[in-house]
Amino acid sequence: METLRCRIKRTSQTDYIDLCELYNDAKVWNYLGGKRTSQQIEDRISEWINPQKNCEYWTVREKASDGFLGCILLTPHYDGEYTQISYMFLSSSWGNGFAYETVSQVLHHVFKEQQYEKLIAEAQAANTSSCNLLKKLGFYEVKRIIRFNAEQVIFAIEKPFVG
DSSP states (O other), X not given: OBOSSEEEEEOOGXXXXXXXXXXXXHHHHTTTTSOOOHHHXXXXXXXXXXXXXXXXXXXXXXTTTOOEEEEEEEEEOTTSSSEEEEEEEOGGGTTSSHHHHHHHHHHHHHHHHSOOSEEEEEEETTOHHHHXXXXXXXXXXXXXXXXXXXXXXXEEEESSOOO
């Protein structure tokens, strides 16, 4: 997939070093439960490179520089009922519209190509930028819960997606 400024491709072994950089970006993990151990990082990257049938992982790169920006994930949500879309971008890329541009493209792709009627997203309530991004993408708030010792906002979006 492509957007005006980015390429979105399935995560592969060639993304390993970039994924390690993402996992070591402390600002990213402030809103995602904190820093991970080396073993947790290895396990997670292995999952992304060799996904299970019900998971999809994409790497986002800027077209102009081929620089790594982040990842977009489609995985089962903790509740076990719905599929969740989530994203992680290097803190150095925040505020440039890359997440909106690429997550919007993935949503269009997923609703067009797959049989999802509804997707959810979960963001820490304190991460107002992510909550605002989800609202801008067309998600609506469903509920709030406590998970990972913090208030989380569960959002949903239904097919058809218009962004």
